[in-house]
Amino acid sequence: MLTHLSIQQFAVVSGAELAFGPGMTVVSGETGAGKSLLVDALSLLSGQRADSSVVRHGAARAELHGEFDLHDAPAAAEWLSAQELDNPDAPGTCLLRRVIHADGGSRAWINGRPATLAQLSSLAALLVEIHGQHDQQALLSRPSQLALVDAFGRTGPELAEVGQAARRWSALLDERQALLERGDVSERIEWLQHQYDELEAEDLAADSIARLLADHTRQAHAGDLAAACQAALAELTDRDGAALSDGIHQVRSMLHKVSDHEPRLGEVASMLDAAAIQLDEAAGLLERIGSDLELDPERLRELEERLSRVHELARKHRVSPDALHEQQASLAAELEALRGADERLRVLDQEIESARTVWREAAEVLGRKRRKAASELSRAASALIGELGMEGGRFEVQVEEQEGDRPDPQGTERVEFLVAANPGQPARPLRKVASGGELSRVSLAIEVAAQGLDSVPTMVFDEVDSGIGGAVADIVGRRLRALAGNRQVLCVTHLAQVAAQGHGHYRVSKAARDGITRSQVQQLDDAQRAEELARMVGGAELTEEALAAAKRLLADVDA
Template sequence: MLTGLSIRNVVLIEALDLAFARGLGVLTGETGAGKSILLDSLGLVLGDRADAGLVRAGEDLASVTATFEFAELPDALRAALADAEVDVEPGEPLIVKRRVKADGGSKAFVNDQPVSVALLREMARSLVELHGQHDDRGLVNARGHRALLDRYARAAVGEVAEAWDRWRKAEDELATAVAQVEAARAEQDLLLAHLAELAALEPVVGEEDELARARADMQKGEKLSDDLSALQHLWSGSDSALATLRGAARRLDRIANEHPLLAEALESLDRALIEAGEAEDRITAAVDALAHDPLALDRIETRLFDLRAAARKHGCTVDDLPDRMAAMRTALDAIEGGEAHIAALQRAAQEAGLDYRAKAEALSVTRAEAARRLDKAVAAELAPLKLDAAKFHTAVVRLPEDRWSSLGVDAVEFLISTNPGADFAPLAKIASGGELSRFILALKVALAEEGGAATIIFDEIDRGVGGAVASAIGERLARLASAGQLLAVTHSPQVAARGNAHYLIAKSSEGTVTRTSVMLLDQAGRQEEIARMLSGAEITAEARAQADRLLEQA
């Protein structure tokens, strides 16, 4: 609820700090005192358009700060703040601030974090519900009527939404499967041809790299063939270097015992022979690895060309070709088994559709029954509010199938007829300002709405009425406020007497400077203000006595 409102340099208000509590708060004052300035100021923090005309004359900047406190943030408000990445700790007050410059520029903040004006407008639905002479929001807006009726009926909207989601999902799965089968069937011949080509090719993952290495080795062998032949000649034959070393080793072995140096020489020669033998083996292996076989090279290059050509054709790498083959087989299998799969999906979609229809029909019945109860409840409130010639009707209309949704198959709108025999029409189109506010009050009382805005404001709901009607309005405002917070701008002493808190709005002048102030009245102040409202400029003893009676009856 709204717990504080601080205004700086807005039109006639230089500096004003107000505290609000639960229950019914009434704001009174003479015409032109500045009640509209308070509402305009509150409208700024609720996202209304910034108007440079709101900045007090001679000042550069106007600002309005509203403080809201909740035992627990409403779900819609929490979601809006989370989407905007605004952090609000549990139990922490929500402080909304708007600054307007004299040139019309404005900035908005929530808990000192800069935010967009669009966020303020989204938050406003959970913060303040304003009903005034030209209100086009809240209960007047037909877009919210279905949700209000469902809340009044305690309807199982969640079950319908879940059934709708299941039906949509089943229909989407069916449409996807049908599209896949149709696309595959259109390409069936091409798939068969491509699969036959790849099956004949038999690509293997890693084969490209192996072939490329083998080709590279053969190409190197071709370049090194003369050197390799010369090396092999050096190491083979009776006149090779290795044969000479071996002969030297045999001769040295016969005389090695004759002197230690000869034995050491033999050992060195043996080591050399071992190393030379290993070198010979490696050279032989290299000759084999680098063997240049023109026919084998041609086969390798042909294989590489075929694999890479197939990869280009299918827009993938050579290593991806086996997966492409598997995908083609899957697509062909889908064609063969697609009809059975589609039939199963069709049955599932049909069952989901029937389930949705059954739950939506049950919801329609619940809505129709609740609409009759609501019409009766509102009708009971109209006569005391001097609307006894008017009629109220909750229209529950079946929508065409293409407009069904998770909210069901109905459109809901609150309609009124203000004169006997007149057609029913939307609230805002045929009700005058005063009638509209009283219709809304009747609706609010009948709905006993839960889950609406934290604070409700009625602006001059009692315009043009008095006596018993004003008393009825005051009694209903107090009843609504008992469960939360309601602020009423009023000219009616009967309404003012019902308030838990009474704020007096006054205008004063000093020379050429005019200021608006707001004062929280004590009991004596309330008596005096209500007496003024009863008698006018000259407050009489009879007016004070009548004010006392109104306050005692409240």
Template sequence: MLTALSIRDVVLIEALDLDFSDGLGVLTGETGAGKSILLDALGLVLGARGDSALVRGGAGRAGVTATFEIASAPLEALLADNDIEHEAGEPLILRRTLRADGGSRAFVNDQPVSAGLLREIAPLLVEIHGQHDDRGLLNPRGHRALLDAFGRIDTGAVAAAHRAWREATAALEAARAELEAAARDREWLEHAVNELTALAPEPGEEEALADRRRTMQRAEKIADDLNAIEGWIEGSEGGLAQLRQAARVLERIAGDHAALAEALAAIDRAIIEGSTAEDRLREARAALAFDPRSLEEDEARLFDLRGMARKHRVQPDDLAALAAELAGKLERIEAGEGGIAALEQRLEEARAAYADTAAALSAARKEAAARLDAAVAGELAPLKLDAARFRTVVAELDEGQWGAAGRDRVEFEVSTNPGAPFGALTRIASGGELSRFILALKVALAEQGAAATMIFDEIDRGVGGAVASAIGERLARLAERTQLLVVTHSPQVAARGRRHLLIAKSHDGTVTRTGVAALDEAQRREEIARMLSGAEITPEARAQAERLLEAA
């Protein structure tokens, strides 16, 4: 809801601060008083193109600030997506400045933003309906969503069916493309698969072969050293044999002296350690044993693996996976149209499921359209549009345009005279008729698709009496659900307002200014009497104004 509007140096407005409340607010004033300036200022802060002609003559720049109370999940999500800080329950403040040279800046909660973001935010805050408005109800692109909201139609099943259809289409297209590409390379594939099958690479094989080769190469280098060590330790002339012989002699004479016993013990320990060394040497020789033929075979295998990896531009460990991949491609080629046929069947089933679900959605929309047409028709006669007809067209789109929201084109059309053809609202209805059609639609749609604030610009132009009263009654009804601001020339509409703002020009001899004043009950009565009688306010006009206010 719009709670405040502050305007500085916009056209004839030097400085203006306005507060707004919920319900129906009316803005009145003599022709040329500057009512359109307020809408231009509001449009500027909602992202409209910044025209330097809006800057008041002599001023360097214009500025507009609008404050809103919001309770809208989509708007909160949009703010979060754009990193705009906003605490729940706090007001949302939009600000726009415009320099006389045409440059402009935009802010949301004092954070700099683009005018484009203001335009994204605007529809979630305010709907402005006027004779030249091309958004909201007049834009056919939004008619389908409005009809779905009116009929409480859930499009989730159609969206899911469309997603499945799209996925089946993508799978078939990918399979066909792969099959065509693979078929062109069939000869190469057969050769590559045969080569890899013959080689039979295994993951980790290269590293294992390289480690074994390094071990055998090292063993070859130290073989002479191991043979020499074996001669020094083992055999009848080796060190261990001599130590054992010395131990046998010492065993006979160790009792003759304590030192001999100690010598025997030391030799025994040396024999034990020497035996351990002898065992470790045998283990090492067994581990480092190599067969020149095995070494040659491992080196040849390594050469083949690495050569194949270079040929296919992969790592040797990836050769096994490559072999499986190429074999799979070859199998799919050999499977031929069998796999494609299965995917085609799946696609046909997905399309049929979508068509059935979309047909049910179309039926629901046509039923809702009939109810909407009846609701709008009930509003036309009181608005002096009794010769007009309204209809909601639900037509099937070309298959290429079917989507997640179904296969229907929805558009609101009118015929303003008996026998006249139906056409789009903007092409058929005149200015005054257009505003009344919008009002009839809004009343029929009630809360569906409405922003928190709605503004109607001179919806009552060219009508009076009972029609103006009907317009006022419907505006008041709408205002029970949302904040409504109406620029009006009709006393019947003005009398319905919960808050009344008077727009007027003033002159000080050199400068003309536009100002806005909130009216109390006595001032309201006087303004409505002026609207009834013109320049000279008569007692009869005041009495009529009193009756209108009492009736409201």
């Protein structure tokens, strides 16, 4: 709900502060006084583009401030929280500010933080709905029309079910597309399987590769190794064939006999014992190695062939030989995934068809409820159009079926509001209705018929009573007041019958000073309000008859 509006240096208004409460607030004034400037100010706070012509002559800039209470605007509060633009100093409120410079620049703020016009427009659409100007009429938007039909028909649960089914169907389609973008899965599987089979034919475990390299090296140098072993064994024996360890044992025995006289010789004897043992073990190992080193050309050829295959695979896969095992594991994993993808594609086709069926069934339920709501809204709004001075006119909600290749969370219906202002005329889209007054009254009829079911808490009607008078004007006023029972209503009017229905009243007047026209906005008390209604009834001259008529209008409202 709008609670405060500040206007500074805007058009012919040098400064105005307006406070608003719940219910219906009317704005009146002489023709040309600038009473619609309040609507213009709200339009600019709602993100409408502006130029320097709105800045009062001689001023550097125009400033507009709007303060809103968000207790009746949960959608706006949620938007602010999501955008991190909520007001920490005053939770539950929202401050909009717009500055238009005389040089053509413009800036906007939401709760003191700089904001783009797109952000301002998105937020204001959840706060204010302006009726009467084509470019500010929310009901001219087809998405808004569909939302109003859904609100009127209370299709929330059905719409949620369609949205959930659409998201499920869409997710499956996206998954299938991602799998298809991999290319021909069967060809990829065949190629990978060939690569895997080549690796599988070899033992590529790390320890196996290490043994292969060691066996090849040993077999390739078997002759040299055997000769070295024989030479070493020869060195470990004397000319008579006795082992060096025998001589070491003789030295140890000689030292042992005199070790009683020198204890340190016992340590030497122990060392010689160990050396003799090591020499015997070394000689034994040399003999075993020598016997194992059998020069086998056929074995060498086999090892070289296998080693060649391993190096060829390593070059082919661009990895080192010891990394071939990991490459094989990687190929196996991809093969498994692709085989799973191939199977997944077959399953996906079934799941997609099932999801499409679920969505269509949910959409059909939603569509039936929407068509019923459209018919009821058409009848109710058509009856109200006649009451509001468009006798014989009719309102229609045209429901169009459309279904694309992709799931739509909004269902298969799109609606268009049509209106025929006079009998015998074909109904045309509401957005093409030429008369601003007629458009405002049609909008009022729709809103009253829907009982303000859309979530926007503040509705502004500009010259909704244009071209009517008498009993029709009284009906328009009463309908606006009824609408104000569950929405805040601001109405710019020139008819006393409408103005009398307001819970609050502002008058806009103009005066020339020093050759410059200025407008002034004044909130009226009961006595001033009666005088203003009398002016609206009888013209510029305030007569007793006009004042009496104004008081009767006010009394009828109170009654």
